[in-house]
Structures are given as C-alpha cells and as structure tokens.
Amino acid sequence: MDTPTPLYLTRQIRAIEAAAFQREPSYAVMTRAGRAAARWLDGVAPGGGTLLFVAGPGNNGGDALVAATMLHRAGRAVRVWLLAPPERLPADASQAWHDACVAKVPTDILPPPAPAAGMAPYVLPAFPPRMSAIVDGLLGIGLSRAVEGDLVTVIEQLNHAPVPRFALDIPSGLQADTGVAQQAIRATATLTFIGAKPGLYTGQGRDFAGTVSTDDLGLPLPDGVTAEIMLNEPACFAHALPARLHASHKGSFGNLAIIGGDAGMCGAPLLGARAALRLGAGRVHVGFLNDAPPAFDVQHPELMLRAASQIDRAAMDAIVLGPGMGQGTRAQPWLDLLNAGTPRTARHVLDADALNLLAQARTPPHLNEQDVLTPHPLEAARLLSGNIAMVQTDRLAAARALSKRYGAVSVLKGSGTVVAAPDGRLAINPTGNAALATAGTGDVLAGMTGALLAQGMPGWEAALAAVWLHGAAADRLVAQGAGMAGLAAGDLACAARAVYRELVELMQGSPGL
Numbered sequence: 206m207d208t209p210t211p212l213y214l215t216r217q218i219r220a221i222e223a224a225a226f227q228r229e230p231s232y233a234v235m236t237r238a239g240r241a242a243a244r245w246l247d248g249v250a251p252g253g254g255t256l257l258f259v260a261g262p263g264n265n266g267g268d269a270l271v272a273a274t275m276l277h278r279a280g281r282a283v284r285v286w287l288l289a290p291p292e293r294l295p296a297d298a299s300q301a302w303h304d305a306c307v308a309k310v311p312t313d314i315l316p317p318p319a320p321a322a323g324m325a326p327y328v329l330p331a332f333p334p335r336m337s338a339i340v341d342g343l344l345g346i347g348l349s350r351a352v353e354g355d356l357v358t359v360i361e362q363l364n365h366a367p368v369p370r371f372a373l374d375i376p377s378g379l380q381a382d383t384g385v386a387q388q389a390i391r392a393t394a395t396l397t398f399i400g401a402k403p404g405l406y407t408g409q410g411r412d413f414a415g416t417v418s419t420d421d422l423g424l425p426l427p428d429g430v431t432a433e434i435m436l437n438e439p440a441c442f443a444h445a446l447p448a449r450l451h452a453s454h455k456g457s458f459g460n461l462a463i464i465g466g467d468a469g470m471c472g473a474p475l476l477g478a479r480a481a482l483r484l485g486a487g488r489v490h491v492g493f494l495n496d497a498p499p500a501f502d503v504q505h506p507e508l509m510l511r512a513a514s515q516i517d518r519a520a521m522d523a524i525v526l527g528p529g530m531g532q533g534t535r536a537q538p539w540l541d542l543l544n545a546g547t548p549r550t551a552r553h554v555l556d557a558d559a560l561n562l563l564a565q566a567r568t569p570p571h572l573n574e575q576d577v578l579t580p581h582p583l584e585a586a587r588l589l590s591g592n593i594a595m596v597q598t599d600r601l602a603a604a605r606a607l608s609k610r611y612g613a614v615s616v617l618k619g620s621g622t623v624v625a626a627p628d629g630r631l632a633i634n635p636t637g638n639a640a641l642a643t644a645g646t647g648d649v650l651a652g653m654t655g656a657l658l659a660q661g662m663p664g665w666e667a668a669l670a671a672v673w674l675h676g677a678a679a680d681r682l683v684a685q686g687a688g689m690a691g692l693a694a695g696d697l698a699c700a701a702r703a704v705y706r707e708l709v710e711l712m713q714g715s716p717g718l
C-alpha cells in the first residue's frame with residue numbers, strides 16, 4: 206500500500222523552492238515545472254485544436270510560457286495571451302517570455318486587468334478559432350487575497366468558454382492553504398507542482414480543481430520541512446483496521462450503543478445503528494430517549510432497541526451520542542455523564558445535538574483522544590463560539606482548534622472533510638461527493654465511527670477510516686447510477702461494507718500489512 210500523500214502549505218512550498226534555488230538557478234526549476242506541464246498537457250488536453258495559454262503577472266504565468274514554448278516546438282498549435290506588461294514580469298517569467306518570443310510562439314499582450322474594477326467591464330478578445338482547451342497560468346500560490354477588479358470578469362469569461370480548462374499549480378483564484386475562493390478558474394484538471402496543497406481538496410477546492418495530479422519536480426524535502434497535513438488514504442489507517450480471526454465471537458467485536466431518537470426522531474439512531482452493523486460491530490444497541498421506543502427494527506432485527514435509561518453504560522465499548530437526540534432534559538444527563546470524576550470505559554462519538562449541548566456546557570466534559578466529535582460547519586461554529594464564515598475561511602485551523610479545545614479527535618464535515626487530532630495531526634478526506642448532502646448521512650457516519658471504535662480502533666484511525674469509507678461508499682453508489690440526487694442515507698451502509706471488504710482483501714494481498 207502506498208504511503209499517504211502529504212499536503213503542503215504555501216510557506217512550506219516556498220521553503221522547498223528556496224532550498225532548490227540554493228542548488229540551481231530558479232529558472233531551471235521553472236523549466237522543470239514548464240516541462241512537467243507540457244508533458245501533462247500533451248496527455249490530457251484534446252488535440253486537433255489550439256491550446257490557449259493565459260499567462261498572468263507572476264511566475265505562474267512563467268510556467269505557462271515555458272510549457273507553451275515546449276509544446277509549440279513540439280508542433281502543437283498554441284497561442285499565449287499575456288495579461289501583464291512584459292517589462293513588469295518577475296525575472297523568471299520575464300526569461301520565459303523572452304524564450305517564447307525567440308521561439309516565435311504566437312502571442313498577444315492584453316491590457317493588464319486593473320486591481321479595482323474599471324468603469325467598463327473588461328472584455329477579452331475573441332477566442333482563437335478551433336480553440337480546444339484553455340491552460341490557466343494566471344495566478345498560482347502568489348495569490349494573497351480574493352481576486353478582485355477586472356480579473357474577476359476575466360476569470361468569468363474564461364469559465365464560460367465551451368472547452369476544458371487545465372490549471373497549472375492551482376486554479377487561479379483558489380487559495381492554496383484554505384480552499385477558499387470567491388471567483389476562480391473552474392478547471393477540468395489541475396497539475397500541481399512540488400507538492401499537493403490542502404486548498405485543492407477542501408472547501409471549494411474540489412469544485413474548482415477537477416482531477417488533481419502532482420509533479421514534485423524532483424525537489425527533495427529540505428531539513429525543517431515536514432508534512433503536517435495528510436490526504437486521508439487507506440495507508441493512513443489500514444494498519445489499525447480490526448482483524449477478524451477465525452476463533453472469534455460477537456463479543457470480540459465490541460458493544461456499541463447509539464443514544465438519541467427523541468420523539469419524532471427515531472430514524473436517526475437507527476440509520477447509525479444499521480451502518481454500525483455493516484461495519485462489523487459485534488452487538489449494536491439503540492437507546493431511545495422518547496417514551497415509546499420501537500420494539501424492534503423491521504429491517505434489522507439484529508439491533509437491540511430499548512429506552513436509553515435501560516442501556517448498560519458500563520458494558521459498552523463505544524457510545525454514539527446525538528443522532529435525533531434533541532436538546533431536551535432527557536439528553537443533557539448523557540453529556541453530564543462525561544464529566545470528570547464519572548468513571549467510564551466507553552469511547553464516545555458526539556454528533557448533532559450532543560455537539561450543540563457540548564457547545565452550551567458551562568464546564569466542558571472530559572474527553573480524550575479516543576473520543577470523536579463529528580460537527581458540520583454550523584455545529585463547529587457553535588463549539589468555537591464563532592460563525593460559519595470563520596470556520597469555512599480556514600477549515601484546517603477550525604478543526605485543529607476544536608481538537609485542541611475539547612481534547613478529542615474532531616471531524617469537520619463538508620466538502621473535503623478535515624480530521625484533526627489533539628496532538629496537531631491533520632488530514633483531509635478526498636472521498637465522497639455531493640450526493641452526501643442529504644439528511645441522515647451524518648447519522649450513518651457517526652454509527653460507522655462508533656462501530657470502528659467499538660472494535661478497538663484508536664480514535665484517530667477510527668475517524669479516518671469511517672470518513673474515508675463513508676465517502677468511498679457514496680462514490681461507488683454514484684458510479685453505479687444512484688444519485689447524485691436521490692441517494693438515501695440508508696443506501697450507504699451496504700456500499701460501505703463492500704468497500705471495506707475490498708480494502709481488507711487489498712491489505713491481505715499487500716506485503717507490508
């Protein structure tokens with residue numbers, strides 16, 4: 206199994222670049238980036254038409270110029286639009302411009318977009334005839350704030366062109382560290398240089414970046430740069446998946462209780478419990494807060510349903526608090542039981558209203574790194590006494606702050622779910638899709654996380670595995686034709702089981718595991 210993919214912040218990419226510039230001229234590094242881009246474009250961009258390279262005022266434009274020159278020399282039809290005065294380009298991009306001119310690459314110099322929107326809207330010239338793709342070299346990791354002024358309309362016009370768009374390093378307008386974008390190039394695919402960036406995978410990154418490929422340009426990691434953020438892949442958690450020995454029994458795979466289901470919300474804990482069964486929990490109990498719990502689950506009579514007060518807390522290996530729990534007087538005592546001084550053996554997953562109660566708690570309960578919080582951005586905002594914008598502006602920082610504040614693993618849901626551990630570890634999940642934006646999928650995730658905790662996986666790995674499997678199940682269902690619209694949360698459990706099984710088979714065939 207491959208090693209996990211590291212994600213690097215802009216300051217780390219700059220440090221890797223700076224170390225490389227000690228060994229070789231910076232233009233040699235740009236040449237490598239341009240060559241990597243040319244090779245990539247030759248493979249992915251449709252042939253038979255002109256590739257339009259849009260080069261901006263910085264070195265991202267330089268990469269585009271180098272790539273255009275190489276492809277032109279190789280006989281492909283290219284045209285470059287330089288949206289900057291050539292005399293104001295930084296040194297390497299200026300060299301790349303010079304080389305393009307020497308090679309007689311067809312170029313046009315367009316008036317530079319003004320930082321503040323002008324009176325008349327900026328209108329690009331007509332696209333070249335038979336244009337087959339746009340290559341985006343407008344802005345890279347030098348983007349320091351949201352795109353403004355004329356560039357907004359430039360990006361809009363490029364996004365409306367009826368051809369695929371290929372972004373170099375990062376779609377222009379997307380912030381590399383956070384995945385925040387007000388206006389950005391909507392790319393079909395992105396080739397990112399030196400190392401992958403978190404912003405390509407979380408927030409709006411997934412919508413703008415398309416398929417992401419990475420070329421490390423052969424630059425080694427200098428001393429002092431270590432990956433702080435990982436892409437959540439099986440290599441991050443597979444080593445901790447529960448083994449299923451032949452001589453085992455239901456007690457070997459843990460007791461899990463899902464507590465919730467106040468009046469009118471009985472379905473939520475059932476969704477979690479059914480998913481927990483499918484991820485291998487030994488015994489799954491559902492404790493309902495409402496007065497008249499259902500006698501059994503018609504779909505899964507294996508589940509043990511009872512009033513929450515009848516759950517033997519001490520016998521549980523894991524407890525999920527929250528699905529359909531409400532914030533009433535029957536819910537609060539379950540949070541109070543987490544206070545320091547109250548003995549407990551079970552690891553806890555806190556979801557939905559359990560998180561809202563946690564946010565209101567005067568003395569935060571005693572949680573540890575084996576417990577998992579699974580907030581969506583609004584719940585995270587309440588937990589951090591902030592607002593959604595604050596959370597979404599830097600999802601990594603928000604997840605890290607949550608874990609630090611509460612001492613537990615946190616799972617900040619949303620596009621590119623972020624998982625954080627109290628010791629500072631961070632991961633971004635690449636699986637999942639918009640089909641998950643429907644009621645009940647959070648209950649399923651909480652149940653899956655509880656199932657893995659009950660089977661003895663540590664908090665960090667259980668959260669990573671549950672999030673990955675949950676997303677991969679949705680990806681599989683969509684690939685099979687269920688969704689995007691209309692995927693029901695209850696569909697996920699069996700698909701997650703199938704993905705899980707394949708993962709285990711892969712591990713068994715993989716020598717290092």
Ligand SMILES: NC(=O)C1=CN([C@@H]2O[C@H](COP(=O)(O)OP(=O)(O)OC[C@H]3O[C@@H](n4cnc5c(N)ncnc54)[C@H](O)[C@@H]3O)[C@@H](O)[C@H]2O)[C@@H](O)CC1
Nearest residue numbers: 235238262263264265344345346347348349350351352374
């Ligand atoms: N030798 C080199 O210098 C190398 C450069 N590389 C490329 O260089 C890029 C970084 O280059 P730069 O640091 O020059 O930066 P960029 O090319 O990303 O952009 C810098 C320019 O964008 C403008 N800008 C920043 N924020 C803006 C905003 N919100 N609205 C409008 N304009 C804005 C700046 O004023 C500046 O003119 C990387 O992304 C990568 O593509 C890499 O290929 C590695 C080698």
Ligand SMILES: [K+]
Nearest residue numbers: 341344375377
């Ligand atoms: K770009």
